[in-house]
Amino acid sequence: MNFKINFLLSTGRQSEVTVEEGTTLLEAAARAGAAVEGNCGGKGTCGKCKVRLTEKSTAAPTETEKRLLSAEEIAGGWVLACQRTVTDDLTVEVPGQSDAFQRKISLTEDDGDIEAEPVVRKIELTLDPPTVKDQTADLERLLEQLPRGLRCPHRLLTGLPQKLRQEKFSVTAVIGPERLIEVEPGQTGSSLYGVAFDIGTTTIMGSLHELASGKTLAIGAATNPQNVYGADVISRITYASTNDGGLERLQRKVVEALNAIIGELVREAGIAGDEIYEAVAVGNTTMSHLFLGVDPTYLAPAPFVPAYRRPEALEAAEIGLAINPGGQVVLLPNIAGYVGSDTLGVILATGLEQRRDRCAVIDIGTNGELALAAGGRILTCSTAAGPAFEGAQIKHGMRAADGAIEAVQIVEDEISLEVIGGTRPRGICGSGLIDAAAVLL
């Protein structure tokens, strides 16, 4: 039997979803696109997935709820979304959780001196039309004007004759290092775009670039919607390897989030998604696996072996990314099971590999990674960071969103707090926690 669940979001919007009996509210929220945090991935240990039922439930609170919610919360209709299965139509209030990404965006405005070296380029061509004396086939006619040895994907070959003739053999070839990517009728060399993504466990950042100049046209971000299946990478791996279709679901979720960001970016820049021919992504090794739908099971137990390490290149259509279907999707190589391509990005962006002195860079996210350059080599390691400080074991821990205490000082024997968004405190985030520990020592 199916029931309707109507989620009232803090933005004032509503989102309704129909689910089968027995579905958890956490899962229903995920399907409705309602941002309910699920730090422990539904195990009932973190107590972060609080939602409020507008009509008090007839079901008694579970032992887990009694342990993790206050008596006032229970009396007020609050439940843990992971503990409640759907047995009736419901209206569910989701508390505000505006994201950290506006803050992150402010950090990424400097695209000063980056030189663009796109793997995709455009070549404008005016081919001689065939004649009885020159019956060269269409594909060969095109390829003889391009770098040698390019593959032509089957999908491109099928409609090639029409494309060549649409503008009387005036065409623009879009090529990658190994293959023909697209053939556009007419001379379109001036428009060529790429997107870059940092797929974080919690937050996904994206940026749109003009590939010829490297110029940044727009920046966007979104919460990684996989977070309802667990806040940390181990919970996600567990979800992917122990639930039927779990891997596919996590992959779809992250691609949907990337596609939503792409939608924003192209709107802002006034271009079409089809004009984007290259997407480059980094992420920790688990995120890279999940983004490509690659089984991450053996990342979790020792000896922590990734399925792949080398850079991957594939066609956008293979994973459903909303750029040109033939566009080149590139993932930078992973470094190890728990040090991903995002750390490689940090090393490249900071120029660590060119330092002659001893120097370390630290990337504190949901996972924290450290890279140390010394003695002509670079060593890397990682540990849990975000949920360790902000969720998993800290009762009032929360992410750096509106309402989070982010700084603590003692001024004339009085405790003084800085709260993100200047609102009443809702909890404390990692930097606030470290501050608090420091001033209390």
Next chain:
Amino acid sequence: MNFKINFLLSTGRQSEVTVEEGTTLLEAAARAGAAVEGNCGGKGTCGKCKVRLTEKSTAAPTETEKRLLSAEEIAGGWVLACQRTVTDDLTVEVPGQSDAFQRKISLTEDDGDIEAEPVVRKIELTLDPPTVKDQTADLERLLEQLPRGLRCPHRLLTGLPQKLRQEKFSVTAVIGPERLIEVEPGQTGSSLYGVAFDIGTTTIMGSLHELASGKTLAIGAATNPQNVYGADVISRITYASTNDGGLERLQRKVVEALNAIIGELVREAGIAGDEIYEAVAVGNTTMSHLFLGVDPTYLAPAPFVPAYRRPEALEAAEIGLAINPGGQVVLLPNIAGYVGSDTLGVILATGLEQRRDRCAVIDIGTNGELALAAGGRILTCSTAAGPAFEGAQIKHGMRAADGAIEAVQIVEDEISLEVIGGTRPRGICGSGLIDAAAVLL
């Protein structure tokens, strides 16, 4: 509105199909898999698509029917399937047209001295399992045992970790010249199969081979089901370029026929379709285009330019061929717009390219091709053959099937006929026609 059409086949079987009002009986027959000939592709010029309505139609015979059918035929309920659109439920009798392919099969039993040079091969591997001291990623662990530079398709990467561990890192890699095709758990090197197809305009021949030895395991054939859209290549090109979805329909038809043949071949040999990792096909240039779903429009008008000429290689899944989804499908290169890869096959099979004397080979099929070796080069040309002799303009012309007069002699002033199948004559095929012309001179 939809109607049910029940086709009574000469084999005693029936085949029912539901079609929209206005569909022609020829199209309905195609959908029902009933072999109705349509030499002119529904233009109403050949008169070959005769079928009989079991209940006399209330509609008057069309001008075309009056011209192409006898008064007796019209009185007996015979109509031309291309002239009748569906306006009611109908039962339709389809006259016998058992195929020429049993005869063709008898010609292809000699696979004596062909040396197999498959592009696909298997490599059995026993990999060292990962340890804390050897955390090499799964893909790299596998690739370092294989020839350098192989691509790994995304589809293979996703499930690689499970495949490696299923038989404790004992696996068999199936590789093509440029890419990893499959990874099979365990040691499976002894089973590796390939299929070869000659995609004729009228008849499709297929054979199953053990790739290591080249041994032929089974042979099969089928009528090319595109024939309801026209008996000759020009009719097929016209159909593909002037009907919405026509190209896709012709492509699906031929792939379905190949898949039916593959089904027979694997049943006969007692293997699974998934064990077939290579398919090689030849055909005239139009058939090659249609098989890959490539737009053939510009083959028809001067200067008769193909979309591609070079050999094509793709994954079976890209065109829906029922071998291993990652299997390599190879088409030999076309020679020109009207001399296809089948002629290249004829040249290779007869060793024409090694002859030092002047020598010609002729391939008489629905199209006739001629290749002449002289002065160190080979010249080729082609012309319409089959329908020219057997259908299009010959009132009683028919293909070399049961009931066709295939030889004519004058013995003691009496005309003596040889009829295929030893039955009463139904018509006359190409060889009978040439014989008749010869004895009458």
